[in-house]
Amino acid sequence: MRLTLPYLIFFVWFSIFSCSSSVSNPLNGKHLRVIWPSWSGNPKVLLGPLKGGVLLDYLSARFNFTHEMVPVEGGLEPTVGRGQLNYLIDNQCDLLINNIIPTVSRNKNVDLTIPWTYDNFAILIPVPDETANINAVIKPFQWPIWLGLGVSILCVIIALNTIQQFLDQPSKKETNAIELGDDKMVQAKTTNYYIYVYGLLLSQGGPCESKRLSIRLVAGVWTLATFTFVQAYSSILFTYVVAPVNRPLINSIYDIFDNSDINLFVRVRTIDLLIQKNDTTAIYREIAKRLDSKSNSRCAYISECIQKVTPGSSNIFMEASSFAKDAIKVEFNKTGKCNLQFATEGFATIVSTFALPKQSPYTKTINQGLLELQQSGIIDFWELWFRPMPPQCNGKPPNGNTAPKKNSSLSFKNLTGAFIVLLVGLSLSSLAFLFEKIISIREHRLGRSRNKVRFAGTK
Template identity: 25%
Template sequence: MGPLRFNQTINCLIMSSLAIFVVFRTAPVNSLATRANFGGVEMKFVAIHNPPFDIFIRGPNGTFTVRGVALNIINWMSRYYNFKVTLVAVNETLVEKFGTNEAAYHQLIEEKDIDGIICAFGLTLDRMKRMDYTSSFSWVDGFSLVVPRPGEESRLFAFTGPFQPTVWLFILISLMFIVGVMAVFTWFYKNPSFSNYKDISITNRKEDNTMMNPGRNRISSYVSSYLIYVVNILTNQGCREAFDRHSFRILAGFWLLGAMVLVNSYSGIVISSLTVPKMKPPIESLEDLASNKEIGIVLRHDMTMGIQILGAASGVYKVLGDKARLDPKQVVGDAFKLNKMLETGKYAYPFIQTFNTWFVALQYKKDGRCRFHATKPLPVPHGYYFWLTKKGSSNTKLLSDGLIKLWESGITRFWTNSAIGLAKAAECFDSKRQKSSARQVPIRLYDLTSAFLILGIGLGLAILCFLIELIKSKFQQGRRQLMQLKGRGCIDLK
């Protein structure tokens, strides 16, 4: 029985080896039999500019250059399915009239020899009625905003920053109240009709005594004097009280205590605000963009997100749509015009994250600094993007099978990541590095703009007041001379 079993084992091994050999030999033949072979037939596709996936550049005399993910995909399919690819430039006249996407749709629908568009599009009911979609998507992505990176807040009115407007209002009211009470006290002290004090002791310098003499008992003179007094206290210049009366000293003492708290609170915040740059609030959501008065929004009327925002009847989409409609230039249909508007740093754009990160990296490569920022994903559904073919085309299944193979192999994502170039702008996406960059810096002239503005305003007011006083003195001098001549009988004023 031993040799018999041995022979059976040998026979099984031989048969298994032959079966494996036959499978390997016939596998390529079977795959070629199931793979569509178009025998080198020519297929035409419309090429458009769709960064970062597809870059389309027009040259002289009708020439153009195309590169990107879609070109790699269609070239791979042409080799795999054995057909010839011919690219047709999107009609420039139609682009100016309808926008890039609608121009490509028009060529696909109206021109009989066009088989498809080498670009992926979102699924909409209108597009499904007019063209065929591949059953497999070529790309899926979430949405975010690409926005200008917020700059530093203006230092023109930095001196008002430490206190809220309500605090400044109460300081002004308190200042006027203190000055008024001091003026009333002084008027009472100096008025013999109401006061029994015949000798008021003045503790200021002797040369200041004339300011408080009985001959100058108008309240307006007291107000101007005490206004300077309380302002000196607020600005840490110091000043001595005018009288040794307890009522006056109590009032002045409590003003000193209150001013001490205000001045120390103010100076501490001013120092930190001047040495640490204060950035404008960042835009991180659609609501932030809708409420921002400085940054506008630019939309593409031929993109799914743009169509939804422009057609919204309520909510934040409606607000953003109205914001875009304020200027016709903010609604575009061309990727080149879109990029030019975004590069100005005055607009934000809601689109897929891949585009936004690519745009940030592209501008970093141009400028050497992070001028733009891609927000976190927006709370909207992900977008799925498919290829389009002519309505009723038999090539749709061919493209679908090829897209599935490329997506499952990871080649599509590899090509896309290579096109974005994130590694070239790593610091624009490194949140830790951005946080560490916020540090104290030396005080610059720009930081002290408000101080020099105050000096300029004061100088201008002083010169204006000087001119008014000069005109007034000349007028009074002329009036006196006129009265003297009249008194001498030299002039008859009748």
Template identity: 25%
Template sequence: MKSPENILTESALLYDSVKLLATALQDLDQSQSITMPSISCQTESQWQFGSSLMNYMRPITFRGLTGLVDFDQFGHRSSFTLDVMTITDNGLQKIGYWSGSQPSQPLNISEEWRDNYSIMSLANQTLTVTTIINAPYCMLKDSSATKVGNDRFEGYIVDVIDELSKMLGFKYKFKLVDDNAYGVKNESGYWNGLIGEIINGKADIAIVDLTITSKRAEAVDFTLPFMNTGISILFKKPTTKVTTLFSFLSPFSNVVWVYVLAAYVGVSSILFIVGRLSPYEWDNPHPCRQEDFVLENNFSLTNSFFFTIGSLMQQGSDLTPKAMSTRAIAGIWYFFTLIMISSYTANLAAFLTVEKVIYPIESADELSLQSTIEYGCLASGSTKSFFQDSNITTFKRMWNFMKNRDVFMSKNDEGKKRVQKGNYAYLMESASIEYIVERNCNLTQIGGLLDTKGYGIATKKNSRHRNLLSQSILKLQETGRLHMLKEKWWKQKKGGGQCAEDSKKSSSVTALKIDNVGGVFVVLLGGLSLAFFVAICEFMWKSRKSTTGCETMCEEMINDLKFSFACQSKSKPGRKKTYQTNVNNSSNYNSLSQPQIIRAQHFNKIDY
């Protein structure tokens, strides 16, 4: 059997449980004769010796694989000990224990780990906090010249440190970094900026928009991030309105225009076919001339196209459908043009009133493929290290462009000012870009995030402050306090929110796509199908009354269609039938008493 050190916890507990059950059954069997009835899942009857077995299990005590096994009067296991473990760079490590025999007692943490987990370890201590002036994280108050100490500063991280101090009970003292740098490792292996001051012991913690990176994590420890962000592009909005010669086509997308053109051609063609097929569209142009057997149809191919384009342009025409089928086509086409013209007019007004801005770049990839617009980042920070160490082709191309030009800035504020001059893009964290564009309406963020990172509080390596600060940051996140502080300093304080109305006014207008107007095309298609069906019914009804039997109804329809497509003439000859009305002598006896001449009347009837 394996040694207890190599057995899983579940296996050890199972072993001790089976041993306890076997011992209790043995004692029960010796005291009285027990029977084991058959077990069925269909019944809920209890075993008559169950309570006795439980009573025999309570007083049993033995040392098993999980330690001492014994129970209290309620049947709960009482004498056991749990080891408290933590994860270190070398794996799991025991830092204390908890005893089940004394559940009301706190954890017993070893001396070397106690300061890392005791909330009182920071009480009444004064921490030196190093930071950098960078809005909105840390700023000098307007009246800072007349104030001293912490009263000179305000900003997001000032409020965060104040919240942490209230939770952990420590005092703090802000200190501006000497070289105004965040922290970069030079060729000699030394760190400058905030990271350097933590390593050299000039400060206990460092907090600002300090990005957590793998290189920095080798030199210092970081708490959990109090803000998530990523690199993006700050750029100036174009000031000129972009106009094109064919701006009138903007309300509809190219696909919709193709569909409209196809609908125009399709409806015109179907109107021509149905107009030729329906017998009610063929009329005698001279009804008073009975000897004239020529019929005319106004819906020729050219007239059909003219009728639909006239309706589409809301100008109308002198053509009027007579048959029910052609009227159905005209009605559904009128409905189609009503919806499309209304949608076009409404969206055209939006395009004319809303300024459409086209940016010369839309992403980092487009920025890297051009050389007209210069771009850069902070000279000492994680953004520069990101491009310098990246193996992605786009970012390597951008680094090769930046390193040979004077595009690096000593402060983010300098980068913002250069962007405002034009023809320059500044690469910085999106959280800072969000703060800038809230207050500078002529600036905007281009594209999405190039990476994902977080801002954390830097402490010394293996510092006992890190775990306590991380736990407190989690509590601030869970209560929503960090979100409230960000809303305060990004959108309310220092001119925040002044570009909110501007962003609403400059909201982009998009062309209507087929998803927006697809329903009206479906209705048009259904209406055309119905009209075609009505035309066939009209032809069949008329043919039934006028066919001579020499040709079937289908043959007559085919002949008419052949004539329609083969001959573009708007007239065709009709067929004559003579009907003679005879005089019934018996019924008209009285009228015959007078001398009259009764002539047979001939009526011309044209069949189709």
């Protein structure tokens, strides 16, 4: 009896454990029919999670079941033809491994698992080309400041000339040797004031020859004002000169609402589902209006949308970041160039689930396996494993906070504005020189003709 009791306890415990394990694992020894769009037997145009194969292998090993692939021809919910969800509804499939966005209508027809991955909609934009930084010279100041500066120049010149003419009114001849009162000296002083005002503004300086207190007060005020203007302009100008000459088309989804030239493209049954779920949100309504404004803004496949996002165009494409990374990699492998990149900010976090037939006895067990995978963190590791992005084309926008590997010199496109100003100045000076030369030749000829007449009169 003493030996029989321990064996009896062990037998009862083993029986209970065996019963509980078989009850907790309804998949034990079962054979499932599985749909995985990325399976090699399906058309390559179908999109599915790349790591769906290892997920299925883990679940089958964890819960001891076998499986077979069900070939499909259509997408999840195609507008025409039979979709993948129809196989579940018709009980021709036991498990659908796909990136299924949970909706109320889908939950009524099939069993949705817990979210197995979290993603967001990324915005693919063409990599911007380098553009000439023409406006760098005028960018430091806004137009009201430039307008105020021009008015100030006119006011100072008018004030100096008015004061000079008023002070020279009583007498045409000044006792001061510096300030002569004849007309030629008054004209020379006026010219000197023009040179003085512009010279200070261009940091060239210049003496104020007048000894009059009122003129010196105006000159002193202008000196302080030009010092402030020049220092502010010079300090801000450097920022615009070294600014990147390849500015991105947009930085976030909100930028498209301010620019009607930008064309937004999406894949059918993706962002549209979020719009239907959030039709009361202002930004979703704006996106819907932008999409509805053009008939070809929705594509059946990612490849169709990617073909429209070309360098130099104003087309952008919104897609889940995982599929967008695949598109960047495919484009890079095809062309050898990095023609696509992400906008700085993504949009709308999304979750993806698997699906089983309605009231499936395996739903709870599949949820348990997905929770274990999420707890281990291996799903994120598989993402890096299956989507290795080329380092020179990882889709991330340039980050200004990261230090460059080597010091980059300024290119001609950074200083295009300065060279344009120099070209305009040289052109004006050449025209002025030609004009003065023509006048001098004319005066020289008139002088020679006068001398001939005068010489003939003396005879």
